[in-house]
Amino acid sequence: MSQHRHPGAPGSAGAVPALPDLPEATVARLPEYLRALHNLADTGHETVSSEGLATAAGVNSAKLRKDLSHLGSYGTRGVGYDVAVLIGQIESVLGLTQNRAVALVGVGNLGHALAGYDGFASRGFRIAALFDADPARVGEEINGLVVRHIDELPRVAAEESIAIGVIATPAAAAQQVADELVAVGVTSILNFAPCVLSVPEGVDVRKVDLAIELQILSFHEHRKASLTGLPATGGSALTALPGGLAATDSQEAIGT
Amino acid sequence: MSQHRHPGAPGSAGAVPALPDLPEATVARLPEYLRALHNLADTGHETVSSEGLATAAGVNSAKLRKDLSHLGSYGTRGVGYDVAVLIGQIESVLGLTQNRAVALVGVGNLGHALAGYDGFASRGFRIAALFDADPARVGEEINGLVVRHIDELPRVAAEESIAIGVIATPAAAAQQVADELVAVGVTSILNFAPCVLSVPEGVDVRKVDLAIELQILSFHEHRKASLTGLPATGGSALTALPGGLAATDSQEAIGT
DNA sequence: CGCGATTTGTGCACGTCTTCACAAGCGCCT
DNA sequence: AGGCGCTTGTGAAGACGTGCACAAATCGCG
Numbered sequence: 001m002s003q004h005r006h007p008g009a010p011g012s013a014g015a016v017p018a019l020p021d022l023p024e025a026t027v028a029r030l031p032e033y034l035r036a037l038h039n040l041a042d043t044g045h046e047t048v049s050s051e052g053l054a055t056a057a058g059v060n061s062a063k064l065r066k067d068l069s070h071l072g073s074y075g076t077r078g079v080g081y082d083v084a085v086l087i088g089q090i091e092s093v094l095g096l097t098q099n100r101a102v103a104l105v106g107v108g109n110l111g112h113a114l115a116g117y118d119g120f121a122s123r124g125f126r127i128a129a130l131f132d133a134d135p136a137r138v139g140e141e142i143n144g145l146v147v148r149h150i151d152e153l154p155r156v157a158a159e160e161s162i163a164i165g166v167i168a169t170p171a172a173a174a175q176q177v178a179d180e181l182v183a184v185g186v187t188s189i190l191n192f193a194p195c196v197l198s199v200p201e202g203v204d205v206r207k208v209d210l211a212i213e214l215q216i217l218s219f220h221e222h223r224k225a226s227l228t229g230l231p232a233t234g235g236s237a238l239t240a241l242p243g244g245l246a247a248t249d250s251q252e253a254i255g256t
Numbered sequence: 257m258s259q260h261r262h263p264g265a266p267g268s269a270g271a272v273p274a275l276p277d278l279p280e281a282t283v284a285r286l287p288e289y290l291r292a293l294h295n296l297a298d299t300g301h302e303t304v305s306s307e308g309l310a311t312a313a314g315v316n317s318a319k320l321r322k323d324l325s326h327l328g329s330y331g332t333r334g335v336g337y338d339v340a341v342l343i344g345q346i347e348s349v350l351g352l353t354q355n356r357a358v359a360l361v362g363v364g365n366l367g368h369a370l371a372g373y374d375g376f377a378s379r380g381f382r383i384a385a386l387f388d389a390d391p392a393r394v395g396e397e398i399n400g401l402v403v404r405h406i407d408e409l410p411r412v413a414a415e416e417s418i419a420i421g422v423i424a425t426p427a428a429a430a431q432q433v434a435d436e437l438v439a440v441g442v443t444s445i446l447n448f449a450p451c452v453l454s455v456p457e458g459v460d461v462r463k464v465d466l467a468i469e470l471q472i473l474s475f476h477e478h479r480k481a482s483l484t485g486l487p488a489t490g491g492s493a494l495t496a497l498p499g500g501l502a503a504t505d506s507q508e509a510i511g512t
Numbered sequence: 513c514g515c516g517a518t519t520t521g522t523g524c525a526c527g528t529c530t531t532c533a534c535a536a537g538c539g540c541c542t
Numbered sequence: 543a544g545g546c547g548c549t550t551g552t553g554a555a556g557a558c559g560t561g562c563a564c565a566a567a568t569c570g571c572g
Contacts, residue, residue, distance in 0.1 A: 023559075024558090025558080025559060025560090027472055028472055030471070030475070031472065032468065035451075035468075036452075049519065050520070062522095062562070063559090063561075065520065065522085066522075068520090068521090069520085069521055069522075073521090076567085077519050077520040077566075077569090078518050078519050078567070078568040078569050078570090079518085080519070080520085081520090093478075094471050094475045095474045095475055095477060095479075096471065100474055100477070109369045109373060113368060114369075114466065117365060117366065119450060119466060119467040120466070120467060120470065122467075123470065125470050125474075164474070164477065189473075190469050190470060190473060195291075196288075196292075196314035204473060206472060208466070209287070210370065210373060210376070210446075210464070212284075213446055213462050213464060214358070214381050215286070215287040215379060216284055216287065217420050217444040218352060218356055218380075219278075219286070219351055221351060221419055221420065221443065221444045221460075222349075222350065222351025224458070279528075279529075280529095281529060281530090305550090318530080318531055319529090319530065321549095321550065322529095322552080324550090325550085325551055329550090331550055332537085332538065332549080333537045333548080334538040334540090334549050335548085335549070336548095336550085
């Protein structure tokens with residue numbers, strides 16, 4: 001991931017927004033905390049303890065406290081955290097206060113699903129435009145947005161500053177799309193194509209590969225099977241639990 | 257992450273494939289290597305050096321060598337790795353040699369896309385059944401498979417052993433679906449619903465949350481913006497030219 | 513007004529992962 | 543056969559992340 005440079009002046013005079021320089025692992029967990037906090041807020045909770053929030057987010061409470069302490073958190077000892085304040089803090093740190101425009105390239109199977117996914121809007125992301133290279137798909141309307149040809153990307157980007165590009169094309173097209181996104185000034189890319197993208201310095205790429213996730217699960221499945229004894233294939237339902245083996249602490253944040 | 261218990265008997269009676277006990281980080285990268293290797297095989301390469309494979313997979317070459325060394329790799333010094341052999345090794349370790357049946361629950365927007373995703377089949381995963389709780393969706397045919405009601409899950413699982421369950425339902429339904437999957441013997445779950453699942457020991461859960469990925473990107477975008485934009489605190493020694501700062505090594509494996 | 517219950521924030525130790533650097537091994541060329 | 547260049551495999555060091563355990567801080571109550 002992008003390497004974090006130390007700020008030039010270490011003992012900085014306390015600037016109010018206090019550039020965070022958060023550990024990457026912490027950043028990856030903040031959105032999960034945020035989701036849990038919104039759930040709490042919706043159910044009427046005003047404050048929450050680190051223990052409560054930790055279980056709601058599926059992590060260790062010590063880890064959560066350390067994470068929050070990194071962003072100079074406001075919590076009151078003996079009481080807990082103010083849910084509303086904490087939501088504001090995290091949203092501010094993540095930069096979710098400004099609505100970021102997302103351009104989605106590739107409206108195939110997955111692209112359709114992404115275009116219709118409402119989890120984006122609810123977190124401050126607005127899908128600003130859909131693109132595809134296939135003329136047959138151009139003009140189609142998905143969820144109130146019209147698919148444009150990828151060649152129009154520069155024009156659209158000029159009208160409206162695009163913060164994040166999402167690539168949902170076949171692997172063969174992904175690199176070229178990435179280049180075009182970079183060319184119009186996009187510096188953050190979410191890549192669903194199963195391939196490695198090469199981008200210039202300063203551009204962040206995150207990759208999501210569904211097949212990879214399955215293969216990781218497959219490994220654990222395979223390992224569990226070979227531990228329990230032998231059942232090579234089948235793995236028929238109902239293996240009684242061999243009480244001895246303690247695979248614990250599932251529930252993992254994807255990221256990292 | 258699943259905690260790895262040492263097998264009770266260390267010098268275990270020789271299981272032929274030699275239980276690996278790989279570092280989790282290594283496991284997460286193996287699928288990426290595998291994909292790169294398939295690409296190489298398709299383009300006629302018979303051998304590949306660690307350097308070549310590393311760049312194809314977007315990682316450091318030393319890391320790659322260490323990863324491969326963990327699975328007792330077959331490479332020849334001065335030459336490199338035999339592509340075909342390495343593919344076989346990795347597939348064997350990941351347990352991809354046996355076709356694993358996948359049950360997909362929730363055929364909404366995302367579920368449709370997953371059902372039609374061909375990246376699964378190409379890696380040895382076969383979507384064996386589709387389920388949904390909405391009677392309006394039951395009976396629909398997607399990609400040659402008929403959507404069944406979730407209540408039929410036990411019957412289907414009895415006929416055909418399901419290795420992995422994929423949850424693509426709304427968050428509100430996810431926990432119940434997970435419980436039902438666990439009840440029929442599924443021990444590996446891929447969860448796309450934005451919520452924390454609680455499962456018994458021995459069940460592995462991996463979570464993919466598209467909104468979280470965007471929020472992580474948003475953070476980096478936010479940070480980049482606040483670096484170039486305002487010089488932050490009054491640190492007399494201003495940060496030197498932005499050109500100097502080396503944000504390197506983007507292109508990150510999703511996992512961890 | 514002070515005390516105890518509760519919860520945060522964090523120093524410290526430990527485990528995991530990464531990266532460097534280099535010896536050992538292999539093939540090829542002379 | 544011998545040497546040379548190339549590549550793997552790995553020891554060691556350092557960076558990073560995690561979790562324990564406890565002091566500091568705050569509230570409520572007698």
